[in-house]
Amino acid sequence: MKKIGIGIIGLGNIGSRFYKEIITNKREIGLKTGTNINIVGVSAKNINKKRNFKFQKKIFFKNPLDITKNPKVNIVIELIGLSDGISKKIVENALKNKKHVITANKALISKHGDYLSLLAEKNKVNLEFEASVCGGIPILRTLKDGLATNKINKVIGILNGTSNYILSEMEKSKNSFKKVLNKAQILGFAETNPQFDLDGNDVLAKIRILSALSFNNKISKSKCLMSGIENIELKDIDMANKLNLRIKLLGITEIINNKLFERVHPCLIKKDKYISNINGVMNAVILEGVPVGQSVLQGEGAGSGPTSSALLSDLLSILRGNIKYPFGISSNKRKNIKSYDKNLYSNSLYLRFEVKDKPGVLSEITKKLANFKISIERLIQIPDRKNKKASIVIITHKTNERNSTKCLQVFKKNKNIIKNPTLIRLF
């Protein structure tokens, strides 16, 4: 049995669970790979923090970079999670020192993945990051292996458990965004600072990784159509419900006329569609490819269990001795695909205006929309007489992003419109 040393850097929720899973599964991993694995180094901010497992003090490294150059270490697991700084240094140094690297760090991979994968290839070691996208769904491995040589056309996903939990729970409990977010934080479904989960950045990072694996392109740096769920109110959830629709934060990437179109935004989806029935903290990915047709994968997206499952699968892949290109093909074969001009993207929109309840306001709005040739499919007005306000919900026919953005700009100057209109794209 070949002896393999593992170094784990970061012993938070994920790192601790992974540590224990390795101990528990050591025998089975040995059976499956013919290796004798041992954790020979760990590093964390605080050696003395209370943890529900024990490790020998002699394997603790105060400076995590020391793990990356320790001759006993063959595989470095980076679980700190920064897009730059020490996380980047750890991965960089480990690869340069010919250590395999496993990371759950989507921020790092979506920003520096091209550079780091080249580094891994040069040093003939693996860089694995299955856990960076939908922990419980082996989506990267499915794209690299299970569906390899399929021509993927489109990927649609519910990729952020926090957002999906909040939207589901608002619908179920009829509680406000704020209240539900608070509950999510208590239950551990949202972080203390949930900004990246709510504003779409977390989904964008995952979508960029998925694009690279689906279309063999270098990770796109261009600005993407993105909005999060922070502006979704209970009113919108209710209205969607009445229209037999459901709001979901989707990440979508596809090739349109040989150009890459990545986007992240809430969508209004018919309730009978599969994707609108993925509720709570679940994640789901729909792949459309040739020859396979449509493939759907669903599972828990985050949490220490699903994430450990992904990390273990990366570990096994390395232990089985498969040196693989991190993105499925060699870096120099990966293409730069131009970005699709998001302004050309055309879609039906849901617009909610909060207005003063005064005569003429509605006609001001509809007139402006007409000026921009945005035609109305449906209009619903909900008065709030007590506060002399009203909500006006408009479902438009298709219009492109350039047009709708310009049009919504104009409303900013209108004093009868109390706040920026809420915009949700129809699926």
Added chain:
Amino acid sequence: MKKIGIGIIGLGNIGSRFYKEIITNKREIGLKTGTNINIVGVSAKNINKKRNFKFQKKIFFKNPLDITKNPKVNIVIELIGLSDGISKKIVENALKNKKHVITANKALISKHGDYLSLLAEKNKVNLEFEASVCGGIPILRTLKDGLATNKINKVIGILNGTSNYILSEMEKSKNSFKKVLNKAQILGFAETNPQFDLDGNDVLAKIRILSALSFNNKISKSKCLMSGIENIELKDIDMANKLNLRIKLLGITEIINNKLFERVHPCLIKKDKYISNINGVMNAVILEGVPVGQSVLQGEGAGSGPTSSALLSDLLSILRGNIKYPFGISSNKRKNIKSYDKNLYSNSLYLRFEVKDKPGVLSEITKKLANFKISIERLIQIPDRKNKKASIVIITHKTNERNSTKCLQVFKKNKNIIKNPTLIRLF
């Protein structure tokens, strides 16, 4: 670029599509694997059959076994599909001659998989069979790689597209089993002889392969709880509908008290459950594991596209140079897990009796059920006065298989009961 010769045996629907996919994807496969692949041998019953592609006559082998010993051939693709006979010989000879083998043959693998995988290991070549279970869903690779080291507890699947299409279409069209089967045959969703698809044998073969990969056991040979969909009538579909249930043919494998329990039978499932909403020719697999939680995979199960996708993924796995154990771990580490006594399995049952419309018949039935301590949760009687008949549908409380089998035996002697009762287990 390393030159690799491929031999394809069987040029039916799947073989033809796969042939074309290889030609189309040759360049991309080269990029991903650094190999130069060429089809150097094909074999089929009839060289002159009209095909929508052309091959050079000189690569045609009248005797498929000649392909398995041809020095130019490195990988043999077996697409004939028999559980024994020539299919077995081809795979056996190819492995003995140190050729990698890819097959879509679930009958062969579920019967001789243990022997053949040992043969592959001895000869240090790959035996890959992703296409044997749910073509469009990379489920075997997911178990071997993506969810590797998870402790899988239970696998539930809709694994037969033909059966699922028939059940869905009966519900949708309100047509009889026979009519819908006929339509399925015209559309190519059912074979001319669909027996194995309808009687559960096809699902059983897949379940046995899934068990072996999930639980690391040798393929079970013991008799399994199995029934197909041939006795499902439109009456049952309608009744299910009224009860807010849906009938699905499920394959289920799980470990109960360290014993293996494999079963294949129609189930009545609540309409709001995920699995009851997999319709038409779609397949789905639900995996429950630790630490991953629940994972769901859904995709097209059969057809030349999805099956080719699976074959291509096997091909890539081989070309990337990963010699792997066919069942994930070495044959001598695979366990013999004892079978759970299916007679102990306890469940609620749906029973439909077709009876003569005579006084006392109902009480005869309920009395017999009471004798066997089978208590009734719900009873629905549907008279058919014109024909002096009635249908009696009974939903029972939980009872075990031994008991229900004995009880149903007794009814056979009852002349007022026109035919064997239809039994469907509740999910």
